[in-house]
Amino acid sequence: MAGLYFHIPFCKRICAYCDFYKSADLRLREPVIDAMHRELRQEAGFLPERCLRTIYFGGGTPSLLDPETIQSFIDQAAGLFDCSAVEECTLEANPDDLTPDYLARLARTRVNRLSIGVQSLNDDELRRMNRRHTAQTARNAIRLARNAGFGNITVDVIFGVPGFGAEILQRTLSELLDLDVQHVSAYHLTVEPQTAFGRLMARGKFTPVGERVSEEEYLLVHRMLTDAGFEHYEISNYARSGYRALHNSAYWQGVPYLGIGPAAHSFDGQQRRWAPADIGRYLADPDCHESERLSLRDRYNETVMTALRTARGIDLDSLAVSFGEHRRKTLLDAAKPWIEAGDLVLRNGRLYIPPEHFLISDAVIAALFWEC
Numbered sequence: 205m206a207g208l209y210f211h212i213p214f215c216k217r218i219c220a221y222c223d224f225y226k227s228a229d230l231r232l233r234e235p236v237i238d239a240m241h242r243e244l245r246q247e248a249g250f251l252p253e254r255c256l257r258t259i260y261f262g263g264g265t266p267s268l269l270d271p272e273t274i275q276s277f278i279d280q281a282a283g284l285f286d287c288s289a290v291e292e293c294t295l296e297a298n299p300d301d302l303t304p305d306y307l308a309r310l311a312r313t314r315v316n317r318l319s320i321g322v323q324s325l326n327d328d329e330l331r332r333m334n335r336r337h338t339a340q341t342a343r344n345a346i347r348l349a350r351n352a353g354f355g356n357i358t359v360d361v362i363f364g365v366p367g368f369g370a371e372i373l374q375r376t377l378s379e380l381l382d383l384d385v386q387h388v389s390a391y392h393l394t395v396e397p398q399t400a401f402g403r404l405m406a407r408g409k410f411t412p413v414g415e416r417v418s419e420e421e422y423l424l425v426h427r428m429l430t431d432a433g434f435e436h437y438e439i440s441n442y443a444r445s446g447y448r449a450l451h452n453s454a455y456w457q458g459v460p461y462l463g464i465g466p467a468a469h470s471f472d473g474q475q476r477r478w479a480p481a482d483i484g485r486y487l488a489d490p491d492c493h494e495s496e497r498l499s500l501r502d503r504y505n506e507t508v509m510t511a512l513r514t515a516r517g518i519d520l521d522s523l524a525v526s527f528g529e530h531r532r533k534t535l536l537d538a539a540k541p542w543i544e545a546g547d548l549v550l551r552n553g554r555l556y557i558p559p560e561h562f563l564i565s566d567a568v569i570a571a572l573f574w575e576c
């Protein structure tokens with residue numbers, strides 16, 4: 205079964221850290237929606253299978269679209285694919301879009317999972333990140349969503365923001381636990397050059413936190429959420445039992461997906477394909493996709509990278525079936541020193557990084573790649 209992703213590339217305000225493709229020019233909303241319907245019609249054949257398991261509206265800010273517009277995409281998908289087995293339909297939402305009226309209308313669509321961009325429950329930190337909501341708006345949004353019938357709520361949290369230490373992070377997490385969310389995605393702030401933080405850093409006016417703070421905050425998130433009963437099932441993701449993100453988990457398992465909208469990527473098992481991160485080009489040319497066919501080595505390295513970021517890790521038998529017995533052997537040879545150091549565990553035919561060690565996963569993964 206496959207996944208379907210819609211990229212809604214609009215935001216009312218640009219956050220200081222954000223590196224996703226988006227535009228604050230909301231006048232282009234209608235033409236982009238029309239073009240996305242056309243793209244869905246044209247590209248449906250890209251998927252090797254007709255049965256969908258997940259639908260995901262990401263961005264950008266999908267909650268800038270009316271619930272009826274969201275449902276129109278779902279209806280169109282139902283005419284092109286078998287959607288009878290869709291288990292999860294997620295909408296990313298900004299807290300201040302989640303009014304009682306919006307939520308009541310959204311509850312009448314097929315969306316059954318809300319991903320709310322909380323980021324922090326500290327107003328100074330939210331202002332620093334140039335978020336458009338306050339902490340109180342975020343608290344209300346979670347309560348209102350639950351009252352509207354959404355029983356599967358995930359929240360995004362950012363940690364490692366300079367000037368806002370472990371104590372503020374602890375308060376944010378503790379409040380989110382009290383608000384009884386089912387899933388948390390917790391990301392360390394990364395500073396990309398083309399963001400507001402990146403530009404400040406280039407002028408010497410922004411200094412990222414050091415390694416000690418990163419580790420302290422990462423372990424704080426891990427400890428608080430796992431103590432509260434959440435599974436730490438991917439480097440940035442924590443879920444209550446039965447609430448792992450199906451759509452994102454499918455990405456990490458190499459399941460095919462179709463992406464619709466500017467900058468959206470698709471994958472059919474062999475080939476990656478994407479529309480330009482440029483609304484003007486996207487609107488002007490419906491056939492503007494670029495693609496690359498992944499070599500065996502690319503697919504192996506992607507498998508190792510994505511699997512080792514999850515608590516499940518790599519299934520060595522499946523790896524040998526897909527890439528050959530020789531690859532299993534070279535992987536285990538390269539893994540040996542990391543296993544001895546406790547950064548990798550080999551158990552029951554699986555190789556995995558214990559979640560407390562996820563923070564150094566980049567170094568472990570790089571050491572296990574199939575080099576040219």
Ligand code: SF4
Pocket residue numbers: 214215217218219222223224226263264265298321
């Ligand atoms: S973080 Fe989300 S809301 Fe903020 S600019 Fe990026 S896509 Fe938009």
